[in-house]
Amino acid sequence: MTTLNLDDFSDLIERPDGGVRRDAEERRGRLGVPPGALGRLDELAEWLAAAQGRVPVKPIERPRVVLFAADHGIAAGGVSARPAGGAHELVRAVLDGTSPVSILAERFGAGVRVIDAGLDCDPQLLPEEVVRHRVRRGSGRIDVEDALTAEEAEAALRLGIRIADEEADSGTDLVVLGDLSVGGTTVAATLVAALCGTDASVVTGRGGRPIDDLAWMRKCAAIRDSLRRARPVLGDQTALLAAVGGADVAAITGFLLQSAVRRTPVILDGIVSAACGLVAQRAAFRAPDWWLAGQSSGEPGQAKALDRMALNPVLDHGVTVGEGTGALLALPLVQAAAALAAELPETSSGETPTDQKTD
Ligand SMILES: O=C(O)c1ccc[n+]([C@@H]2O[C@H](COP(=O)([O-])O)[C@@H](O)[C@H]2O)c1
Numbered sequence: 001m002t003t004l005n006l007d008d009f010s011d012l013i014e015r016p017d018g019g020v021r022r023d024a025e026e027r028r029g030r031l032g033v034p035p036g037a038l039g040r041l042d043e044l045a046e047w048l049a050a051a052q053g054r055v056p057v058k059p060i061e062r063p064r065v066v067l068f069a070a071d072h073g074i075a076a077g078g079v080s081a082r083p084a085g086g087a088h089e090l091v092r093a094v095l096d097g098t099s100p101v102s103i104l105a106e107r108f109g110a111g112v113r114v115i116d117a118g119l120d121c122d123p124q125l126l127p128e129e130v131v132r133h134r135v136r137r138g139s140g141r142i143d144v145e146d147a148l149t150a151e152e153a154e155a156a157l158r159l160g161i162r163i164a165d166e167e168a169d170s171g172t173d174l175v176v177l178g179d180l181s182v183g184g185t186t187v188a189a190t191l192v193a194a195l196c197g198t199d200a201s202v203v204t205g206r207g208g209r210p211i212d213d214l215a216w217m218r219k220c221a222a223i224r225d226s227l228r229r230a231r232p233v234l235g236d237q238t239a240l241l242a243a244v245g246g247a248d249v250a251a252i253t254g255f256l257l258q259s260a261v262r263r264t265p266v267i268l269d270g271i272v273s274a275a276c277g278l279v280a281q282r283a284a285f286r287a288p289d290w291w292l293a294g295q296s297s298g299e300p301g302q303a304k305a306l307d308r309m310a311l312n313p314v315l316d317h318g319v320t321v322g323e324g325t326g327a328l329l330a331l332p333l334v335q336a337a338a339a340l341a342a343e344l345p346e347t348s349s350g351e352t353p354t355d356q357k358t359d
């Protein structure tokens with residue numbers, strides 16, 4: 001198999017259709033509802049129309065929650081409030097329908113797909129369709145060793161690419177992206193700091209289950225040490241993902257790049273998907289045009305990454321549970337925006353109803 005060069009994505013990813021966006025804006029001007037009266041819903045609808053290449057925009061019919069799961073070796077360094085190697089329990093709760101994302105996805109009519117990229121558990125504990133994608137069991141402690149070998153990083157990128165193709169081929173018209181892990185926020189913060197050139201303290205947050213001050217200091221030190229290991233490989237995204245990433249983040253990066261190739265719009269969740277977005281943006285600067293930031297989670301590294309990609313979160317609700325929940329919260333708003341843009345009638349003359357003569 002030939003080696004994967006992420007820079008090739010730069011030519012493969014096109015811009016969403018600017019002409020279509022202008023047509024969508026013009027159509028919006030002909031609707032009876034006054035300009036501005038739908039607030040940011042207009043932006044959402046016009047972004048979606050451009051991604052679809054269609055005016056009027058097509059209502060979202062087949063949204064899908066796609067979650068990548070892994071355990072991170074760095075969790076052994078006491079940087080998470082969850083036990084190292086415990087991410088399979090989060091996956092179990094999603095599959096059992098008892099986690100926030102499952103409850104909301106059911107309510108919103110979105111399917112949920114979980115992909116084990118690198119959990120650290122006996123594969124027998126989870127269904128075959130989840131574990132069959134696993135690239136390796138767990139990952140290295142990124143403060144002292146590589147997370148993955150170069151071959152594993154490439155395999156994880158290819159996994160994400162394959163899943164993006166499967167979703168596009170099966171007619172998914174919007175992806176709600178998320179991650180399930182223990183230790184993932186330390187890895188994501190390291191990637192954000194490395195790519196934004198900031199210090200560990202700027203990106204170190206409290207993670208999933210909030211950590212105490214002592215654990216925060218350990219996390220900050222782990223990110224500082226990992227950053228030293230990241231710097232020499234900053235110019236090579238695959239090497240960077242191998243050094244300080246993990247199978248889930250590499251798969252998400254591949255997924256984001258290939259979804260952009262396939263013109264599938266994606267709603268990003270928290271710091272992990274934002275960090276992967278930054279890596280993908282390095283390879284293909286146009287890729288973020290295909291994404292929407294669902295929610296500001298309050299993790300400092302997420303804000304930094306979104307700012308770099310010029311993405312403005314739809315919601316700001318401080319939801320830090322991950323597993324795609326913040327992204328999923330934005331789905332009804334995107335659906336509302338699309339439904340209004342598609343179904344509100346145009347006025348015949350382009351006048352607003354208040355301008356129309358009544359006699
Ligand atoms: O969305 C966020 O920004 C966010 C902030 C804190 C934690 N999380 C979730 O929490 C998990 C990892 O937390 P941690 O503290 O073990 O690094 C992983 O499943 C993340 O999706 C997510």
Ligand SMILES: Cc1cc2nc[nH]c2cc1C
Binds near residue numbers: 289290291292
């Ligand atoms: C307005 C807008 C601009 C964007 N640029 C990238 N993603 C985007 C999403 C929206 C909604």
